[in-house]
Amino acid sequence: MSVEGNVGRGNVGRAEHVRKAYDELTDALLGEVEESEEHVQKNVVEFLKYFKKAWTGYTYRRREKEPRYAIDIWNVYDAIVKNEPRTNNQSEIWHGQLKEAVRINHSPFYVIAKELQKQHANNNVLRNQFITDVVFKKKKVQADKDERISNVVRTFNIETVLGFLRHVSIAATAE
Structure with missing residues (x-):
């Protein structure tokens, strides 16, 4: 594809x-x-x-x-309706953790390989948790934002696109 x-x-x-x-x-x-x-x-x-x-x-x-x-x-409409993540923040977090763990610019291959092995083991644990439906708790701020956006999406009507986008903008930026 x-x-x-x-x-x-x-x-x-x-x-x-x-x-x-x-x-x-x-x-x-x-x-x-x-x-x-x-x-x-x-x-x-x-x-x-x-x-x-x-x-x-x-x-x-x-x-x-x-x-x-x-x-x-x-288009994240389906992701919100299905309560899936809206962004790729998880991959950004993983990259930041890998960068922090290596901590050396132009580090030797074996250092990177060793860290990737650790990351692979962690990913296996996370995959097993996902397969067994272990629920990951979101931070309250993020959960509240997701709920506000979800409420706006549930009331979406194609005829009121501008109003919908205004509401999503407000829901996403409100703290």
């Missing part, structure tokens, strides 16, 4: 919703920009073209073109 440009047959309906939401947002944004100077509008139009090519897909000569990054990769 290719990472780039793979929306897949089963996700066509969801891709249409994303494209419809994108079109609504661009119309609203361009409406706001029309009131400002022409060079700002040109920059916004260029940005929106880039965004459509990279993230939502577009129509070219009556043919649907896949986005550079498949919607499944960046």
Whole structure:
């Protein structure tokens, strides 16, 4: 399965919703920009073209073109509904721990190999915990943020995209 440009047959309906939401947002944004100077509008139009090519897909000569990054990769709606992690923070944490454990720039291969063996053992333990449904407790701040975002997602309506995005923004930034 290719990472780039793979929306897949089963996700066509969801891709249409994303494209419809994108079109609504661009119309609203361009409406706001029309009131400002022409060079700002040109920059916004260029940005929106880039965004459509990279993230939502577009129509070219009556043919649907896949986005550079498949919607499944960046759209976290399903992850929130299924109560899965929204980000790749776990991989960032792992990388930071590995970097901290090695602590030497350009360290010898055997030092890195030894640390990777330790990490592998830790990952086996975590995998076994995951398989046996061991529940990992989240920090209260993170759990509260997840709950606020989940509440907003449960009330999502494709017709109110701008309001939905405002609510998600508020829920994600509130402490």
